[in-house]
Amino acid sequence: MRTPGGRGCGMGDTRARPPLTAHRMGRMTATNRRRVLLAQPRGYCAGVDRAVVTVEKALEQYGAPIYVRKQIVHNTHVVSTLEKRGAIFVEETDEVPEGAIVVFSAHGVSPKVHEEAADRRLKTIDATCPLVTKVHKEAKRFAAEDRDIILIGHTGHEEVEGTSGEAPEHIQIVESPDQVDQVQVRDPDNVSWLSQTTLSVDETNQTVDALRKKFPNLLDPPSDDICYATSNRQDAVKAMAPECELVIVVGSDNSSNSVRLVEVALEAGADAAHLIDNASLMDEAWLEGVSTVGVTSGASVPDILVRDLLDRLAEYGFDDVEGVRTAEERLTFSLPKELRKDLRAETS
Numbered sequence: 001m002r003t004p005g006g007r008g009c010g011m012g013d014t015r016a017r018p019p020l021t022a023h024r025m026g027r028m029t030a031t032n033r034r035r036v037l038l039a040q041p042r043g044y045c046a047g048v049d050r051a052v053v054t055v056e057k058a059l060e061q062y063g064a065p066i067y068v069r070k071q072i073v074h075n076t077h078v079v080s081t082l083e084k085r086g087a088i089f090v091e092e093t094d095e096v097p098e099g100a101i102v103v104f105s106a107h108g109v110s111p112k113v114h115e116e117a118a119d120r121r122l123k124t125i126d127a128t129c130p131l132v133t134k135v136h137k138e139a140k141r142f143a144a145e146d147r148d149i150i151l152i153g154h155t156g157h158e159e160v161e162g163t164s165g166e167a168p169e170h171i172q173i174v175e176s177p178d179q180v181d182q183v184q185v186r187d188p189d190n191v192s193w194l195s196q197t198t199l200s201v202d203e204t205n206q207t208v209d210a211l212r213k214k215f216p217n218l219l220d221p222p223s224d225d226i227c228y229a230t231s232n233r234q235d236a237v238k239a240m241a242p243e244c245e246l247v248i249v250v251g252s253d254n255s256s257n258s259v260r261l262v263e264v265a266l267e268a269g270a271d272a273a274h275l276i277d278n279a280s281l282m283d284e285a286w287l288e289g290v291s292t293v294g295v296t297s298g299a300s301v302p303d304i305l306v307r308d309l310l311d312r313l314a315e316y317g318f319d320d321v322e323g324v325r326t327a328e329e330r331l332t333f334s335l336p337k338e339l340r341k342d343l344r345a346e347t348s
């Protein structure tokens with residue numbers, strides 16, 4: 001199997017392939033090629049990497065169990081791997097024994113959750129992604145200026161709950177351009193907007209356009225809230241999707257940025273797009289008549305899951321893998337300061 005940069009992905013051509021149906025054979029003869037376009041960048045972002053390493057280091061430093069409020073990142077594989085190492089995932093801090101250690105997830109928490117943890121004398125380690133923290137700070141600043149804040153995002157998503165909890169009396173949530181008509185504010189000249197970090201860039205722009213039409217003096221956030229990882233992964237999918245009959249996104253269905261990648265693939269011209277948690281969930285019927293499959297993964301997905309999918313695709317003859325690179329990513333974040341302090345004390 002040929003992979004970008006000569007990286008081997010497992011199965012070679014010696015493995016028996018499932019038989020081709022007549023339909024698939026006809027398509028194959030026409031194109032004489034089965035290939036995979038592999039999006040780059042894909043998978044882990046800096047915020048997810050930091051959050052996962054935070055739980056791993058906390059387990060090493062303090063020993064199991066380490067409690068984690070909500071899924072540390074929205075990926076089933078990551079959560080079950082950490083559970084096996086001694087992490088206990090809970091929905092709320094009142095499930096954590098008094099005085100125990102709790103890690104807050106990458107999606108961020110509201111001030112109320114910090115207060116609840118303090119009331120229970122929990123030792124907290126905050127793995128909120130710094131790019132989510134940036135949005136929290138913007139919310140606090142706009143609220144301090146007594147503005148109405150429109151938060152574009154998905155109701156009920158943990159990140160949106162955390163951000164809106166910074167200034168609940170100032171923030172209202174808008175999910176899509178269609179909801180802009182219903183927005184009521186105190187002063188149309190004193191309105192600003194923010195967004196969840198993992199939305200579709202294009203749909204968010206449409207929502208902002210609709211808001212600006214309604215509130216011409218709408219104040220923008222100082223910089224984009226949709227993070228670099230979300231927009232880079234969408235750009236890579238936009239670049240490859242027009243050449244793909246099928247795009248497969250590896251990711252969990254509660255992962256906002258992964259779900260968006262499926263939507264972006266379809267909008268960018270893929271005939272079909274599916275989200276799967278792991279390679280075993282790929283339906284071979286999807287490959288009927290397909291000559292080019294695009295593969296990518298959400299920002300919370302470890303690359304081993306993508307390699308498993310490439311191995312499975314190779315079993316069906318899709319063993320020619322070409323990278324589609326649209327950006328380089330080098331950003332890294334340091335671990336939460338509470339944890340760094342204890343790690344330093346240990347080594348000094």
Ligand code: SF4
Nearest residue numbers: 045047048129197227
């Ligand atoms: Fe941070 Fe963006 Fe990754 Fe979310 S997707 S954890 S905001 S870098």
